[in-house]
Amino acid sequence: MKCYQRNINTLLSAALLCVSGINSARAEANETTINKTVASINSFNCSADSSWFTHPSLPTEVKQSNGPGDSSFCDFYQFSWQSFAYLMASSKTNPQVLNFQDSTQFNELEVNADGSPANSCDDKHDSHVLFIRTAKPQENGTTFTIPERIGQAGGGATIYDQNNNVVYYDVQFSKNMCDVKKIQQQQNFPGGTTELKTAWKVLGANDDPSQFITMDANITPDLKSTSTTKLGMIGFHLAVATPNHPEFIWATFEHKINAPDCTSPETNTAWSFASKACTADLKDQNALGIVQCRFNNPAPSQSLTGSASEICREYAYGSAKGDLKYDENTQSIQTLNANVQPYLTDNFKVLSNYFNVGALWVSNTSKGSEISNQRGSLRLANTVAETEYQSVDLNADFVSNCFGCHNYTGTSNSGSNTTSNSLSHIFDDIAIGSNQCLDIQAANTINSQPQAKTECPKTCTNSSSKLKWNGQWTNQSASTGEQLPQTVCGCCGA
Structure with a gap:
């Protein structure tokens, strides 16, 4: 007799129903195997807290569920989801915007018309930024435009959705980063230091705006005429330093219809960044078709429209079987993504369309961010923000995950993370734009x-x-007169 086990919750009962027709020894073996599977899933069942949504707040530290100084993987993902929920909640000072858009909490990284850093610390939103601010009136009638914000991090790759529209990006940061001198007197960025990066696509005729976090933007293709366009958020990077984790906790979220998995794609979804034909080629493992689709191979561009990009997710949840603590990592992410769903109602209903891809941190903060000290989704990459960096090789000289680009030196090492300019890639832009010098x-x-x-x-x-x-x-x-571990040079905006 055949048995079909449809889900984890019925595995044990299904096994017991199958005892008839097989010997008892085999039945006991099956039951033992199933019990172990269920126990494994339950051991990494990461729970959600209703207060994240009824009383949103930014967590200040990662819990230590395993004892003093010992946080579980779930603790980090709970930190990530609670932070995401707060940032996506309506601002109390201005309910017309969400917390991450509230200029009383976060500044926006601004650029001049030539792409050089503008003053992001003066609370005057008069430079080229992603979207119109509604928290404050526009100064001097300035129109906010976004032609400069179409390149990804790293190589500056530009991607286009299946409607041939470019993807836009925006960056926010916590206000304490404007105090450059004070921060540089410390070895690490203080707890609460936050950097955010969002990715946005133009919502087309077949897109339901209720399924996206949305924003209206003025787009100026020729820098003369303007048109208001509704954008939908498709990606969200979150990097937060805490007192116990000065390396920053790096987490990323995506919209669920961004792109299929490269190895097990769903073909019944209208993906934003993969055509039906190319998704079918993935499903069928059509080698010639896959080559012709040129997956995850975007190039820099300055055009607001272009050929649709073909993108797939190379590592689900930023992990591959065999990675350190693979089961704990992936099951913590998956179960928490599922466990938050009952709380995604009313204003949070739209978040049911987003999921946490993964997060990355270090195990021992006294050491640097070498791969042996990293924990979480070791191959973490966002399909719409790091499209061309998804082929993460953990044995390569350059590991193209978050810490591959954002190097952390460790508290016991000789360097300083605030003067190395490797942990934060926007700190120098903030200083230059606000006419501050850097060591x-x-x-x-x-x-x-x-x-x-x-x-x-x-x-x-x-x-x-x-x-x-x-x-x-x-x-x-300069603050203590003590010998520095490394020479520092004074650098100012050109």
Whole structure:
């Protein structure tokens, strides 16, 4: 007699019903196997808390469910979902915007018309940014436009949805990052330091706006005429430093119809970034078709319309079987994504269309972010924000996950994460735009002025092409007078 087990909750009962017709030893073996499977799932069943949605708040620290100094994978994913829920909740100071859009809580990274950093710290939203601010009136009648915000991180790849419209990006950050001097007197960014990056697509005729976090934007293809366009949020990066985790907890969320999995695609979904034909090629493992579709191979562009990109997700939940603690990681993500669903009602109903892809952190914060010290979704990448960086090879010299690009030095190492300019990629833009100078670590120890004249100009321009050496360098801390572990050069906006 055949048995069909349809879901985890009925595995045990199904096994017991199958005892008839097979010997008792085999039945006991089946029951033992099923019990172990159920126990494995239940051991990593990550629960949600209704208060995240009834009383949204930003968590200040990751729980330590396994004892002092020991957080479970679930603890990190609960931190991520609670943060996401708060950021997607309506602002109490201005209910017309969500918390992550509230300029009283977060500043927006602004750019000038030529793409150079603008002043993001002056609370005047008069530069080229992603969307119209409704929290404050537009100063001087300035129109907010977004032609500069179409490149991804890293190589600046540009992607287009199946309607041939470009994807736009926006960046917000916590207001404390404007106090450059104060932060640079510390080894690490203080707890609560937050960086956010959102990805947006133009909503087409077949898109239901109620299924997206939406925003109206003024798009100026020729920088003269403007048209108001409704955008839907398709990706959300969250990076938050806490007192116990100065490396930042890196989490990412996506819209559920962005792209299919490369190895097990659903063909009955109208994907935003994969055609029916190319999805079918994936399903059928049609080698020639897959090659012709050129999956995950975008290129830089300056056009607001272009050929539709073909994108698939290379690693579900940023993990591959065999990765460290694969089961705990993937099951924590999956069960929490499912367990938040009953709470996604009323204003939070739209969040049922989004899911947590994964998160990344380090195990021992005294050490750096080498792959052996990383935990969570080790191959984490967002399909619409890091399209071309999804082929994460954990054995490569450059591991193209979050820490591959955002290097953390560790609390016991000689460097400082606030002066290395490697952990945060926007800190220098904030400083340059607000006319503040940065202390940046030199690659070598400097012992003389002639050596400084050689090393410091390179140190500044390697951090940003907009920085120039101001003639200052030191091996001593300005705040304590103590010897610094590495020479720092003074760098100011060109």
